Amino acid sequence: MRDSSFPTIVHLGAEHCVTGSCHMLQAKGINILVDCGLAQGSDKVHPIRDWPLRASQVDYLFLTHAHIDHVGRLPELIKNGFRGEIIMTHPTKMLLPHMLQDAMHFSDLKDEEIGPLSRAIEDLSWGFEYNETFDLKQGIRFKLGRAGHILGSSFIRFESLDPPWSVLFSGDLGSKDTPILPDPDIPDACDLLILESTYGDTLHGDREHRMERLGAVLTKCLSDGGKVFVPAFALGRTQELIYEMDRLTSDSTWRKRFPKLTPHSRIPVCLDSPLGLEITKVYSNLKPYWDSEAKEILRTGDDPLDFGQLYAAVRFDDHARLMAMKGPAVIIAGSGMCSGGRIVDHLKDGLEDPRNDVLFIGYQAEGSPGRDILRNAGKPGGYVKLEGMRVSIRARIQTLTGYSAHADSRGLLEWVQSMPGKPKRIKLVHGGALARQGLAKKLREVGYQVE
Numbered sequence: 001m002r003d004s005s006f007p008t009i010v011h012l013g014a015e016h017c018v019t020g021s022c023h024m025l026q027a028k029g030i031n032i033l034v035d036c037g038l039a040q041g042s043d044k045v046h047p048i049r050d051w052p053l054r055a056s057q058v059d060y061l062f063l064t065h066a067h068i069d070h071v072g073r074l075p076e077l078i079k080n081g082f083r084g085e086i087i088m089t090h091p092t093k094m095l096l097p098h099m100l101q102d103a104m105h106f107s108d109l110k111d112e113e114i115g116p117l118s119r120a121i122e123d124l125s126w127g128f129e130y131n132e133t134f135d136l137k138q139g140i141r142f143k144l145g146r147a148g149h150i151l152g153s154s155f156i157r158f159e160s161l162d163p164p165w166s167v168l169f170s171g172d173l174g175s176k177d178t179p180i181l182p183d184p185d186i187p188d189a190c191d192l193l194i195l196e197s198t199y200g201d202t203l204h205g206d207r208e209h210r211m212e213r214l215g216a217v218l219t220k221c222l223s224d225g226g227k228v229f230v231p232a233f234a235l236g237r238t239q240e241l242i243y244e245m246d247r248l249t250s251d252s253t254w255r256k257r258f259p260k261l262t263p264h265s266r267i268p269v270c271l272d273s274p275l276g277l278e279i280t281k282v283y284s285n286l287k288p289y290w291d292s293e294a295k296e297i298l299r300t301g302d303d304p305l306d307f308g309q310l311y312a313a314v315r316f317d318d319h320a321r322l323m324a325m326k327g328p329a330v331i332i333a334g335s336g337m338c339s340g341g342r343i344v345d346h347l348k349d350g351l352e353d354p355r356n357d358v359l360f361i362g363y364q365a366e367g368s369p370g371r372d373i374l375r376n377a378g379k380p381g382g383y384v385k386l387e388g389m390r391v392s393i394r395a396r397i398q399t400l401t402g403y404s405a406h407a408d409s410r411g412l413l414e415w416v417q418s419m420p421g422k423p424k425r426i427k428l429v430h431g432g433a434l435a436r437q438g439l440a441k442k443l444r445e446v447g448y449q450v451e
Contacts, residue, residue: 005163009194010052013037013045014430018198019069019365020045021430024052025158025167028138033061034156034169034194038072038103040337041365048073048080056081060136063088064171065153066095066235072103075117083124089144090127091152091286097122098282099235102275106340130154131185148174148184149405150236151286157188166190168423172430173407173415175204179243180283180304182291184407189421197431198363198406201438210402215248215258217359217398222260222267222328226355229395231343231370233336234276236405237362239283239305241332243294245269246307270322272313272333272342280305313342323349327356337368338386344369348386356395361403366432373397413442427451 006027013022013035020039025032031053039045048055055077061084063071074086088096097118104114128134133143140160147153149172159166168190176183205213221228232238248254248261261267271277284305287298297304313319319342322331333343350356351373364370369384376382377397383390407415416426426448428436440450 006165006191007158007167009167009192009427011429012051013039014043014069016433016436017043018363018430018432019043021064021070022046022073023169023194023429027160027165028140030060030137030140031058032136032158033058035064035070035171036061036073036077037070038068040069040339040368041371042367043365045073048076054081056083058082059084061086062142062156063092063096064147064156064169065150066092066099067150067172067233068099068103070172071096071099074100074121075104075107075109078117078120086121086125087142088125088127089130089152089154091289092154093125093127094282094286095152095235095279096125098275098278102234143188145185145187146182147171148176148178148181148407150174151181151283151289155184155187157190167192167194169194170196172196172198172405173412174405175407175411177206178405179240180290180294182289184415186418187415189419189423191424193416193423193426195412195416195426195428196406197412197428197436197439199404199408200412200428200431200435200440202401202408202435203410204404204408205402210400211244211247211254212257213400213402214244215254215261217357217400218248218330219258219260221357221359221396221398222330224355225327226353226357226395227327227346227350228330228357228359229343229346229350230330230332230359230361231336231338232273232276232332232334233362234273234334235279237336237403238271238273238276238332238334239280240403240405241361242271242280242306242310243304245310245330246302246304249307249309250302267309267328267330268311269307269309269330270311270313270332272319272322272331272346274314276332276334277312277314319345322346336362336370337364338370338373339368344386348389348391350395351384352392352394354394354396357398358395359398359400361400363404363406374399409439409442412439413446416443416448417446422448425449425451
């Protein structure tokens with residue numbers, strides 16, 4: 001029988017899929033929402049009109065980080081009457097306006113609605129520090145821990161002393177040794193752990209191996225004068241890739257391994273993403289939140305988010321020139337799943353050229369064009385539909401899974417095992433069926449109770 005004093009948890013998105021994260025915690029008459037994200041690909045979320053309560057009845061919205069699949073429905077929530085407090089870390093508060101402005105301009109919202117919604121979100125938003133305990137209402141407290149997924153990402157622990165209970169939402173957890181980001185914090189013990197499982201059945205390569213592969217792939221891809229298209233999420237993945245390309249071109253050890261990638265090669269690396277450029281500037285302004293390695297590189301006079309071969313395509317004219325430019329070149333553009341943005345133009349123009357390569361460094365949701373490219377590449381007559389246009393896949397398709405911003409099955413298991421005490425229960429969310437099943441099996445094998 002369920003303990004009537006324990007909070008009610010209702011999953012409104014990402015319970016059985018990867019995107020559209022949205023979870024409700026109800027306790028002591030307080031309604032707390034954790035994330036309110038957009039679904040991507042074929043993933044689904046519960047429409048706000050079908051929620052068990054009205055948006056105006058939500059007291060608090062906690063945001064684990066600023067990715068659109070965790071924050072993208074915030075404008076809709078405001079339109080439906082939410083006027084509670086929005087709580088997040090200070091870096092997420094800095095990143096949020098850029099992500100939402102971009103999302104709103106590509107939504108069904110009218111231009112005259114965007115300004116008022118942006119101001120309302122800003123007025124309701126509060127930034128908090130990591131690893132400090134803060135009071136809400138009715139004796140409920142919370143603490144934010146570093147999640148290591150992107151700058152500002154957090155896991156959230158809620159607790160009550162009377163009656164005693166604790167619930168921890170992992171948010172999206174990152175891997176150790178991720179560029180720029182401190183490693184995930186060790187979480188406190190809890191009664192219920194709501195744990196992401198995106199890569200619950202997968203192992204990533206280590207960072208050393210990942211950079212070795214990146215250098216080798218780029219060297220091979222550029223040897224025939226083609227272009228390398230990298231669909232990359234503007235927040236997190238783009239900055240991580242820039243950081244490691246800076247290492248390949250600036251660090252003496254890596255330059256010896258991959259001499260064709262040195263500045264003398266004059267191969268341009270073009271960031272063709274207005275949002276990616278904005279987010280990179282914000283990352284540069286968040287240096288106090290960088291890890292010790294990135295800070296040390298900066299102290300030597302090398303900005304790890306900039307290098308001599310890196311060019312910015314700010315205006316559409318710049319984008320048009322990139323489209324007309326011949327290779328070799330590396331072009332980083334959004335969106336990360338090829339569902340919109342400038343990468344679509346590049347793929348429509350270059351996917352049929354066998355001299356070109358597409359380098360996937362992030363998750364491709366089921367139903368997204370990126371997943372279709374991966375599925376159909378190498379098949380006779382393989383093609384993808386991009387904005388209604390059928391495009392044959394003749395370019396080489398490469399994947400570097402080590403660039404995932406999510407912890408793999410080993411990382412998730414180690415993070416759970418780092419807790420000072422075992423959770424009484426674990427609920428797996430934010431993953432496909434195979435990922436959840438694979439992680440549940442590993443957790444049960446070492447004695448955890450998984451729902």
